[in-house]
Amino acid sequence: xxxxxxxxxxxxxxxxxxxxxxxxxxxxxxxxxxxxxxxxxxxxxxxxxxxxxxxxxxxxxxxxxxxxxxxxxxxxxxxxxxxxxxxxxxxxxxxxxxxxxxxxxxxxxxxxxxxxxxxxxxxxxxxxxxxxxxxxxxxxxxxxxxxxxxxxxxxxxxxxxxxxxxxxxxxxxxxxxxxxxxxxxxxxxxxxxxxxxxxxxxxxxxxxxxxxxxxx
Amino acid sequence: xxxxxxxxxxxxxxxxxxxxxxxxxxxxxxxxxxxxxxxxxxxxxxxxxxxxxxxxxxxxxxxxxxxxxxxxxxxxxxxxxxxxxxxxxxxxxxxxxxxxxxxxxxxxxxxxxxxxxxxxxxxxxxxxxxxxxxxxxxxxxxxxxxxxxxxxxxxxxxxxxxxxxxxxxxxxxxxxxxxxxxxxxxxxxxxxxxxxxxxxxxxxxxxxxxxxxxxx
Numbered sequence: 001x002x003x004x005x006x007x008x009x010x011x012x013x014x015x016x017x018x019x020x021x022x023x024x025x026x027x028x029x030x031x032x033x034x035x036x037x038x039x040x041x042x043x044x045x046x047x048x049x050x051x052x053x054x055x056x057x058x059x060x061x062x063x064x065x066x067x068x069x070x071x072x073x074x075x076x077x078x079x080x081x082x083x084x085x086x087x088x089x090x091x092x093x094x095x096x097x098x099x100x101x102x103x104x105x106x107x108x109x110x111x112x113x114x115x116x117x118x119x120x121x122x123x124x125x126x127x128x129x130x131x132x133x134x135x136x137x138x139x140x141x142x143x144x145x146x147x148x149x150x151x152x153x154x155x156x157x158x159x160x161x162x163x164x165x166x167x168x169x170x171x172x173x174x175x176x177x178x179x180x181x182x183x184x185x186x187x188x189x190x191x192x193x194x195x196x197x198x199x200x201x202x203x204x205x206x207x208x209x210x211x212x213x214x215x216x
Numbered sequence: 217x218x219x220x221x222x223x224x225x226x227x228x229x230x231x232x233x234x235x236x237x238x239x240x241x242x243x244x245x246x247x248x249x250x251x252x253x254x255x256x257x258x259x260x261x262x263x264x265x266x267x268x269x270x271x272x273x274x275x276x277x278x279x280x281x282x283x284x285x286x287x288x289x290x291x292x293x294x295x296x297x298x299x300x301x302x303x304x305x306x307x308x309x310x311x312x313x314x315x316x317x318x319x320x321x322x323x324x325x326x327x328x329x330x331x332x333x334x335x336x337x338x339x340x341x342x343x344x345x346x347x348x349x350x351x352x353x354x355x356x357x358x359x360x361x362x363x364x365x366x367x368x369x370x371x372x373x374x375x376x377x378x379x380x381x382x383x384x385x386x387x388x389x390x391x392x393x394x395x396x397x398x399x400x401x402x403x404x405x406x407x408x409x410x411x412x413x414x415x416x417x418x419x420x421x422x423x424x425x426x427x428x429x430x431x432x
Contacts, residue, residue: 001263002381010378010419017415018408025282030379032278033261036271045249047217055252058274061301062248066241066343078294085277085297127282162226163246165218192234199233203226 021124028122034092041098041168042157051160053088053096060084060152070190071148083138083149086131090115100174100182112139141185151189155197158183162200166209176205177213237340244338250308257314257384258373267376269304269312276300276368286406287364299354299365302347306331316390316398328355357401367405371413374399378416382425392421393429 002010015023038053051059064080071080088096093115097104120132137143141150158179161169169179179201187194204210218226231239254269267275280296287296304312309331313320336348353359357366374395377385385395395417403410420426 001261002379006381006423007379010416013415013419014412018412022283022286022408022412026375029275029279029282030261030375033275033376035274036260036267037262037264044252045217045246046253048253051252052271054271054274055268058251058270058277058301059245059249061274061277061297063245065298065301066245066339067238070238078297081277081294081297081301082281085274085281123282159242159246160249163218163223165222192238196230196234196238199229200226203229207222 024124038091038096040096042160043167053091057085059156063152070192072144075144075148079145080149087138089119148189151186154186169210175211175214176201240340254307256312258376259383269307273301279368286408288360291360291364295361296365303354305335364405367402370402385426391427391430392417
């Protein structure tokens with residue numbers, strides 16, 4: 001590995017050869033390589049290992065392209081793609097929080113806001129503002145684009161659970177009512193996809209992939 | 217792991233609950249999870265391991281967003297994003313070919329065409345045609361969108377080499393003239409970025425990251 005001094009010398013050279021602006025943009029581009037080392041709970045479908053945030057983000061973008069027809073008519077695919085591609089960047093500093101882990105949620109928002117300040121802050125000013133605002137929009141999940149982006153973000157690990165026989169559900173002792181609760185927001189992005197998820201939750205319980213609701 | 221019979225039963229259930237069309241789309245979405253297991257020569261910047269095609273594709277999409285201003289004015293970012301996200305899908309069947317390995321190139325095109333037939337063929341007909349055509353456009357690298365997409369695809373491993381002190385260049389004994397030759401196409405996507413790459417090749421030789429040209 002290069003020392004940080006050597007890296008700085010090369011970024012300075014880029015700034016002198018082209019512009020400091022491009023040097024800052026490439027600093028960001030190289031910094032986010034770290035997203036490839038942030039490990040999620042979701043296993044690959046072959047269960048060989050757990051996936052990382054970078055490949056997860058790629059998978060959401062592919063899903064958004066393939067399933068765009070199920071989104072509300074005013075959803076703009078380009079904005080959804082940009083959102084899902086950047087949505088987990090903050091986890092480089094803040095780490096991944098498992099969807100069914102309530103205790104880990106404490107302090108998560110503060111950690112993520114601080115991470116967003118540092119990471120988007122590497123970019124030239126107006127680009128930092130643009131991408132920070134896009135991430136804020138995703139986090140607020142109020143706009144149609146953000147809702148569809150979140151629908152993809154919830155469906156992907158759900159499908160991986162179903163098609164691995166409930167691999168991480170079993171590992172964490174997750175129950176059907178917990179999954180139903182976490183998947184409810186899918187309906188904001190697509191009622192059709194939410195209907196499918198509801199049916200697959202039933203099927204997962206029937207097949208023993210998922211524990212029944214604790215009240216059952 | 218689930219048996220393929222069980223998976224087929226679940227896909228059938230999806231077809232009955234919603235439509236066979238959605239079932240086919242989800243078959244594709246889940247099949248391409250395998251891209252996360254196709255390993256490239258490029259190391260992560262921390263040299264902890266080599267990257268895979270899925271996270272590489274994500275990184276190209278991030279680069280395209282951050283560096284879009286350096287593209288020709290008629291380049292459409294949404295199409296570039298779609299192209300870089302799907303550009304390596306065929307390697308699920310055809311495998312990754314190292315940029316500096318001339319012998320592995322034999323048969324590569326035939327393998328990739330066959331892979332494209334199978335993989336895009338999982339999708340509903342008109343979607344298969346749409347994405348196959350987008351991939352064909354990327355491969356032909358004639359359109360402005362395809363040229364900028366390829367510029368990203370060449371720059372990313374180049375930058376990883378520079379910022380790891382020539383990690384995979386050294387491993388494979390690559391020389392400056394080989395890199396210059398492979399990076400020449402960057403100029404089709406952005407003369408400014410090509411100028412930077414040329415300067416960084418010189419710097420890499422000066423710092424001992426890269427062997428001088430064999431004719432030097």
